Amino acid sequence: MTPEAQPAAPTDKWVARFLQHLATERGASDYTRRNYAQALRDFIRWHQAERGAPPDWTRLERDDFRAYVRFLGREQLGRASVHLRFSALRSFYRFLLRRGVVAQTPVRNLALPKAGKRLPRHLTVQQIADLLSAPFKDMERATAAAAPAKARARGRPISPVVRYRDAAMLETIYSCGLRISEVCSLRATDIDWTEQLVRVRGKGRKERLVPIGAPALRAIHAYWERLPQPPAGNAPVFLAENRRRSPVNVCAFTRKFKRYLALAGLDPSLTPHKLRHSFATHLLDAGADLRSVQELLGHAHLTTTQVYTHVTTERLKKAYDAAHPRA
Numbered sequence: 001m002t003p004e005a006q007p008a009a010p011t012d013k014w015v016a017r018f019l020q021h022l023a024t025e026r027g028a029s030d031y032t033r034r035n036y037a038q039a040l041r042d043f044i045r046w047h048q049a050e051r052g053a054p055p056d057w058t059r060l061e062r063d064d065f066r067a068y069v070r071f072l073g074r075e076q077l078g079r080a081s082v083h084l085r086f087s088a089l090r091s092f093y094r095f096l097l098r099r100g101v102v103a104q105t106p107v108r109n110l111a112l113p114k115a116g117k118r119l120p121r122h123l124t125v126q127q128i129a130d131l132l133s134a135p136f137k138d139m140e141r142a143t144a145a146a147a148p149a150k151a152r153a154r155g156r157p158i159s160p161v162v163r164y165r166d167a168a169m170l171e172t173i174y175s176c177g178l179r180i181s182e183v184c185s186l187r188a189t190d191i192d193w194t195e196q197l198v199r200v201r202g203k204g205r206k207e208r209l210v211p212i213g214a215p216a217l218r219a220i221h222a223y224w225e226r227l228p229q230p231p232a233g234n235a236p237v238f239l240a241e242n243r244r245r246s247p248v249n250v251c252a253f254t255r256k257f258k259r260y261l262a263l264a265g266l267d268p269s270l271t272p273h274k275l276r277h278s279f280a281t282h283l284l285d286a287g288a289d290l291r292s293v294q295e296l297l298g299h300a301h302l303t304t305t306q307v308y309t310h311v312t313t314e315r316l317k318k319a320y321d322a323a324h325p326r327a
Contacts, residue, residue, distance in 0.1 A: 014057060015040050018095045027205030029181050030250070039088035046071060057096060062106045065089070069112065079113040086112055122278040127266060128174060131275075134260035135167040161226045162241060166256055168219035169238050169248070173272060175216035176200065177279035177296050180272040184238065184248045188231040193217065202298040210296055280308050 019037055022028040028036075046068060047055040055064075065086075072082050086107060093105035123131065173183050182200050190199040191212070198212045220237065224230035231237055236247035254272060261268045280293050294305040 012040075012044060012054065014096065014101065015044070015092070018092050021095060027203075029179075029203060031181065032203075035084060036088040036091065039085040040092060042085065043068060043089065057093075058102055060106050062110065065107050065110055069110065073113070082113055086110065121270070121274060122281040123266070123270075123274060125282060127264070128275075128278055128282075130264040131260060131266060132167065132170050132174065134263040135163040135170070137263045159241075161223070162256075164219075164223040164226055165238055165248070166253070166260070168216070168223040169253065170257075170260070170275065171216040171219040172198075172212065172237075173275045174279055175213040176210045177276050177283075178210075179276060180250050180253065184236075184250050184253065186237040187234045188237055189233055191217075191220070191237065200298065203300075206298065206300075208295065208298050277308075280305070284308055 015037075018040075019033060022033050022036065044054055047053070047064075050067070050071070069082070069086075072085070089107045090105070093102065093107055096102045097105060169183055172178065172186070173180065176183075176198055178200060179202070182202060185201055186198065192198070196212055196214070196217065197209050200208050200210050202208060223238075227239070231239065231245075235245055238248045240246045240248050240252070257272050258268045261270055276297070280297060283293050283296070284290070290305055290308070291302065293308065294302050297305060299305045
């Protein structure tokens with residue numbers, strides 16, 4: 001049965017309260033709330049089908065969740081998908097524990113499929129340069145009389161103002177190592193033009209100050225110059241195309257991003273997050289220390305940033321091979 005064909009999950013008051021808690025108290029991103037909601041509803045559907053009733057969270061035991069792990073295995077879900085579902089369940093049970101609904105959590109220390117260690121995919125410096133210039137390629141091709149029609153990108157033409165906006169967004173994501181949700185939520189007051197700093201609101205409403213390069217600031221200024229009125233105060237830095245002074249929608253920009261990847265001759269399946277991976281990789285490759293990169297990325301734990309240590313390891317190997325007399 002496809003996800004679209006599945007019946008709606010039964011209403012569960014504690015799941016609803018948990019999702020509200022994520023939004024109002026935890027400041028979780030839309031992405032996290034959507035994934036956790038789907039994970040909990042999937043478990044409720046499984047329990048309804050397997051046990052003939054919605055789950056009673058106060059009575060579930062470890063064996064119930066072991067059975068769910070086996071079910072997910074039979075469904076041949078990837079390890080990352082299994083871990084995401086149990087991350088949601090663990091967070092949900094912590095919520096229930098704090099409210100005295102349950103006395104202990106039955107999902108603690110469950111044996112899950114071992115997560116694979118995948119290195120973040122990143123772009124080269126030249127590929128980044130090609131991507132950053134992609135928003136203007138349509139404009140150049142449109143003015144070239146001899147440009148063949150098949151060389152032009154498909155889809156609705158993009159207005160010049162939107163091209164400047166998207167170019168500025170790409171520059172800002174790469175310059176500051178931002179998540180796409182962070183760049184879409186930037187406000188005009190967050191930019192310190194004199195000190196070349198940006199105040200970023202990350203996961204869990206945590207704020208951090210991040211340097212922003214001169215090319216990104218110039219790109220933002222070029223975009224604002226083409227607006228009827230440049231943003232100020234709490235207005236979004238990057239405006240949606242509806243001219244209602246609302247911020248750019250994450251999904252809408254992601255669709256544009258696919259177009260720019262194609263124009264730059266890159267894999268259209270890449271996501272904007274690869275710019276963040278490239279930011280971290282290029283900093284480490286140039287000699288930045290891991291702790292500084294952790295702070296710039298807004299990672300709460302250094303272990304999250306250590307996925308990039310393959311870069312520093314490779315650099316050390318090259319230095320060793322080049323300098324050690326017995327290498």
